[in-house]
Amino acid sequence: MNVKSYIQNAIQTTLKEILPEQNQGFDIDLTAPKQKDHGDLATNIALVLGSQSGRNPRQLASEIVNGMDLDPELVARVDIAGPGFINFTFSDSILYEGLKEIVLQQEAYGTADWGGNKKTQIEFVSANPTGPLTIGHGRQAVLGDTVARLLEATGHDVTREYYFNDAGRQMRVLADSVRLRYLEQLGMSVEFPDDYYQGDYIRDIARELAQRKGASLQDEAFKDDACFRESAEKAIFDDIRSTLERMGIHFDVYYNEKSLYETGKIDAVIKELRKRGLAYDQDGAVWLKATDLGLDQDRVIVKSTGEPTYRLPDLAYHRDKIDRGFDIIIDIFGADHIATYPDVLAGMRALGYDDSRVRVLIHQFVTLTEGREKIKMSTRKANFVTLDELMDEVGVDVTRYFFLNRSASAHLNFDLTLAKTQSDENPVYYIQYAHARICSILRHAEEQGYDTDLVGDPTLLTSEEELELIKILLDFPRVVSSAAEHLEPHRLPTYLENVATTYHRFQHAGKVDETLRVVSSNRETTQARLDLCRATRIVLANGLDILGISRPERM
C-alpha cells in the first residue's frame, strides 16, 4: 500500500551498509518532484550525505541505487539525475490498484480517521449584531466553515460556534440610532449624529417598529427603552443567520458573552488570578500581570469604571471552552485581533490550563475595490457591500470559491467590477464543468448499455493522459489531510483545478485520436475508461463537498 515508506526503508537499510560509521538513523526526505520526467518520488539524500561526508554525491547515489533490491512490481525504475538526485518511478500496477480502491471507497475516498474523534471547537464569524454581514466577514465565514469541513473529513468531532456580545457601547449607539430613525418615521425632525449607524437597514428596523408600536415610544421617557435594542438585535441576527444559511454555514452554538457574567465565570477568573498573584489593583483598575507570563507589558482587565475590557471575557470564554471538554480549540481571527490572542493564551497558562490545545488562524483583510477605486469598509458609516448583495450578483459557489482560493495569510484584493464581469470565467466553473461532463459521459454510456457500476480491467489504461489522471487522483487523500493538518483550505481548490485540467485533457484526447475515446467500439477499454471517469467524479465530488460548493450533474 505505502510505497513511500517501503522505499524509505530500503534506502535506510542500504545506507547502513554503505556508511556504517554513521550508525544513527538517516532523515530521508522523499518527495514528489515538480517535473514528471523526474519520476514519482525523489530523494536528495546523496546530496545531503555527500556534502556531510565529503564524498561525490553522484557516486554515493549510484552506490545506494546498486545496494537496493526493490520489488519491480512496485518500483519500475530508479534513476540518478542532476547533481545526485535519485528518482523513483512507480510501476503501473500500483496505479491500477489505487484506481480500484477509489472506485470501491466512493464517498469515503479522501477521508481519514487520524482526528481520532477528538472534540474540536471552531469559533468564527463572531460578528456582533450591529449590521449585516459584509464581504469582510465573508472571508472568515467561509474560511472557518471549510476548516471545519476539512476537520470533519479527517475524523474530528467538530462544533461550530459563534460568539457575540449584545451589550456595551456599540449596542447602545445602535439602539439610539434606531430610536432617532423611529422618531423620523413619526415625522419628527432629528439631528442624526455622524458617528451613529448610517445604514438603511436601521431605517427598515425603525419603520417596522413604528408600524408595530405606533407613536407609543416617542416620549423622551422611553429614550433608554430596551425595545429599540431588542428589535434591532432580533432583526439583524435574523438577517445574519439567513445569510449564513444561504452560504451553507450552520452554527451549532451561538454563545452570548453576557452568560459569562450571569454564571459568575467572569468573577471566577478574577478571583483565580488574584489568588495566583497575577492580578493587582492600580489607578482604580484591575491589571493582569502579563509581564510575569512572558509578555512585554501588563494589561488592564477591569477599567476604573468597573467595566471589563475585552480581554477578561475572552479569557473566561476560553477557559469555558476547555471546561466543556474540547480537545482542540481553533480561533479564527482577522488581522486586527492579532494582538489579542497572546494575552488570552498567557491568561490561560496563568490559570493553569494547557494552551497548546488552542490553535489560532489569522487571516488578512479583504481590500475592496471597484475598478481602481478603493472602498474603505465600515459598518458604522454604512460603507460596505453585504454578502447577500455579493451572492445575488455572483451566486453562492463563486462567493465561497473566491474566498477559498487564496491562502489566509495573504491580503485579498476583491475587485467588485471584476467579480461581476468575469463571473463566467471563474475557475470554480471549470471544476464544476469537469464534474458535469463526467456525469454526462456516464449517462451516455448507460444509454449505450454499459453497466457503470462494473469494475473493469484497469491495466488497459496505458495512455499518458490516463496514467497522469490516475496519478493525480491518488494524491487526493494526502492533499485533504495536509490541508486539514495545516488549517490551509486553499490547498484544495488549487489541487482540484489540476484534477479538472488533467481530466479535460484526458477526455479531449478522444477527440483527436479515435482510439482514445472513452466510449468506443471496444467494450473492454470502454469499461476501464468509465472506471477512470467514475474515480475522477468521486474525487471532484468529495473535494467540492469539503469546499461546500455544489457539484452539478449538468451545466
Place this chain on the structure above:
RNA sequence: GCCCCAGUAGCUCAGUGGAUAGAGCAGCGGUUUCCUAAACCGUUGGUCGCAGGUUCAACUCCUGCCUGGGGUACCA
C-alpha cells in the same frame, strides 16, 4: 519607535531548501459532422521588492532596508 502579515508575468494568485519558477484571466494564433467549445493545443509575457549572508543547492532560511496592510488603548 516596536511587533505581525504580505510583496512572484499586464491583473488576481499558487509554489514542500532542490533540477528549466507555475496557473487562471487579459493578449496573439489555432482545434469542433464527434462522449458538453463552460473544453483543448500553441504562443507572448519574470531583476521572485532591494542589498547582503547561511548552504553542495535559496522564491523558500537569517539580517538590514523599501513599499503596502494590520497591531502596539482603562475600543472590540
